[in-house]
Amino acid sequence: MQAIGQALALALSLVLSGDGDLLEIVGLSLRVSLSATLVACALGLPLGALLAISRFPGRNAALIVVNALMGLPPVVVGLIVYLHLSRAGPLGFLGLLYTPTAMIIAQTILITPIVAALSRQVLEDLHGEYAEQFRSLCLSRTQTVGALVWDARYSLLTVGLAGFGRAVAEVGAVIIVGGNIDHLTRVMTTAIALETSKGDLPLALALGIVLMVIALGVNALVQGLRMTATRQAYA
């Protein structure tokens, strides 16, 4: 118990003093997960919009697939990306294994289905409300999607945040394709896993604290966006 108390004190001092190693790890975590979130939104949002407003053969199957992919276990994603990027794999010549890029790819695959499925839901609900009015105005598909995305922008931001939250907190995928290499591919979750098993509790706890603060911050941001949206009666 006392050991934990000491570790916690050390951890706090690491956070408060802005320890170099700590900052490097946190910085890489944010860079990887934010990049993955941006790419996932760039892919998932148009996919979600397409599924939301068009009717085509195979749409139901596509919905089932996207929804199922939401539950992809991170380790499985890591394994699949590993198999592709490893030297013997089809993309091995790129030499991406154990780089931040590999981690971005893995997290992107992990959260794109989440962004697509959630934004599909958001946009389809809003479209249900607007569809008749838009047909009366004879809006083009581009105008329709543009208006839906704009009017749902607060909800879509929370969708992006949900994706980011999942990416930054997962450990299974990045540890397989990143390898937790010091100064190169160590992110918060992999470092926590490693330092804990090594017994370096202060650094693990310090990273844990930062991760929690980020998670809480993301949540607060989501709440704030919701409240802004309702207050303005845009929701």
Added chain:
Amino acid sequence: MPEAILTGAPARTAERAGPAPLMPLAARGLTLEVGGRTLIDGIDLTLAAGRTTMIMGPNGAGKSLLLKLLHGLTPPTAGRIEWGGHPLSPAIVRRQAMVFQKPVLLRRSVAANIDFVLRARSRRDRARRDALLDHVGLLGHAGQPARLLSGGEQQRLALARALATEPEVLFLDEPTASLDPASVLKIEEIVRTARGGGTRIVFVTHDVGQAKRLADDVVFIHRGRVAEHRRADDFFADPASAAARDYLAGRIVV
């Protein structure tokens, strides 16, 4: 001057050498079946140019559905619709506007709801937007979120937005249902102005006084059929169908 901006139609009449006239409307054997229920049952209807047609009938008779069919929002399961001799097409729908029984307002400000429509028609114009808002008495609410407006204000905004497209045919589905008496008269004035500018009005109402004030002709719908379609004076003086007689006498019609 604002009147000219608002009806919009006069300016268009001059330049309307191009598109063929939309009227008359001819619907033949118009039928809509949903889940084994025949909601619209073989309606034949002809609407001539330059009038205000009031559509009346009991709740659930099919008035709203009829408007949606005529405006091309719902495809009929049988029958056909021709506007000016041409089958419904997006080009025709674009020249019409509709105010829904439950107004559908964008999650934006009052002004942005009008701007949106003006922009969709590539005619963004602040002066015109403000004139439209002023016309329905909402200029003072321009910056407010549209969904925080009262029910009657929302209906007035929906009407202003419909007028923003300068429609040649305007479908109004009970647009004064939740308005106070002064606003009702104000809306009727706006509708009269639009009609004076050449807009063809098709107006659903349960308000007999309103129908008498505005109608050139009345279409009475009962159980998905046209029970009668008559000149307004004749209809109110001597309704031909039993359903219309009961309806006008305030008896429940089912």
